[in-house]
Amino acid sequence: MTAPLRAPFGQRLTDVVRARGPLCVGIDPHPSLLLAWDLDESPASLERFAMTAVEALAGEVAVLKPQSAFFEVYGSAGIAVLEKVIREAQQAGALVLLDVKRGDIGSTMTAYAMAYLDEHAPLAADAITVSPYLGYGSLAPAIGMAEQTGRGVFVLARTSNPEGAGLQQSIHGSGDSVAQYIVDSAAETNLDATPMGHVGVVAGATIRPGDLDFSRLNGPILAPGLGAQGATVRTLREVFGESLPNVLPTTSRDILRHGPTPDALRAAAHRVRDEVSELLHG
Numbered sequence: 001m002t003a004p005l006r007a008p009f010g011q012r013l014t015d016v017v018r019a020r021g022p023l024c025v026g027i028d029p030h031p032s033l034l035l036a037w038d039l040d041e042s043p044a045s046l047e048r049f050a051m052t053a054v055e056a057l058a059g060e061v062a063v064l065k066p067q068s069a070f071f072e073v074y075g076s077a078g079i080a081v082l083e084k085v086i087r088e089a090q091q092a093g094a095l096v097l098l099d100v101k102r103g104d105i106g107s108t109m110t111a112y113a114m115a116y117l118d119e120h121a122p123l124a125a126d127a128i129t130v131s132p133y134l135g136y137g138s139l140a141p142a143i144g145m146a147e148q149t150g151r152g153v154f155v156l157a158r159t160s161n162p163e164g165a166g167l168q169q170s171i172h173g174s175g176d177s178v179a180q181y182i183v184d185s186a187a188e189t190n191l192d193a194t195p196m197g198h199v200g201v202v203a204g205a206t207i208r209p210g211d212l213d214f215s216r217l218n219g220p221i222l223a224p225g226l227g228a229q230g231a232t233v234r235t236l237r238e239v240f241g242e243s244l245p246n247v248l249p250t251t252s253r254d255i256l257r258h259g260p261t262p263d264a265l266r267a268a269a270h271r272v273r274d275e276v277s278e279l280l281h282g
């Protein structure tokens with residue numbers, strides 16, 4: 001039997017969060033942020049922006065989450081920057097969650113899995129975001145490959161944007177909401193994993209408290225929405241309650257707006273991380 005490539009994602013995430021605190025920072029090179037950093041909209045500026053964020057944060061925070069769209073805008077030059085971001089962030093000890101929100105029929109999903117979760121893929125990250133709109137089962141190739149390679153997937157369940165609620169809270173054939181069905185499906189995949197499984201869910205820090213029951217998930221909960229979308233660290237307790245230890249809050253603009261000085265970016269990330277740690281450990 002061949003030795004596993006690396007420890008399972010649930011273990012790796014648990015370890016890095018224990019060492020660095022519970023925070024994911026998004027690398028979202030918005031045009032308005034480039035402007036605020038005195039940069040133009042060119043591939044060279046994209047690289048400067050993204051690598052400054054990596055330099056400042058990859059040795060400090062548990063997880064970095066580059067948003068693929070902001071790199072894709074620049075075509076192949078942007079993808080080359082994204083490859084460098086992933087590689088150098090991992091070398092500095094952060095896990096990289098590539099935010100691509102992929103989802104397709106199973107056979108195409110296999111190709112997405114090979115693009116982002118295969119050992120030899122130039123864009124291989126530690127985890128990706130995936131969309132279950134084609135059915136939770138259609139994600140099987142990504143979930144399977146992630147398990148084989150010690151990587152993870154985060155399935156959109158209840159997103160942070162106001163438009164998500166109507167669809168995600170509608171009632172699924174199981175009698176629960178669509179969002180709850182996604183959480184429960186992830187829970188089935190994660191059953192028996194220790195310290196937790198490799199299938200996370202995405203649930204916005206902006207959602208209504210009590211909308212979802214995460215108690216059986218046994219996996220990480222990526223919680224976007226802090227800062228620019230209006231949620232605060234305090235709202236995390238209201239929304240996630242007893243499941244707070246599994247929550248990985250993520251924030252992008254609210255940190256990046258403090259650039260371009262690496263020290264200021266680091267200080268902003270430390271502030272949010274310490275606030276979340278305080279909430280968790282009292």
Ligand SMILES: O=C(O)c1cc(=O)[nH]c(=O)n1[C@@H]1O[C@H](COP(=O)(O)O)[C@@H](O)[C@H]1O
Binds near residue numbers: 026028129225227253
């Ligand atoms: O999957 C995500 O990361 C995500 C899911 C979600 O429900 N809401 C959400 O905002 N996101 C992403 O999280 C980031 C939020 O950015 P800020 O609002 O600047 O913190 C963006 O990259 C979004 O694409």
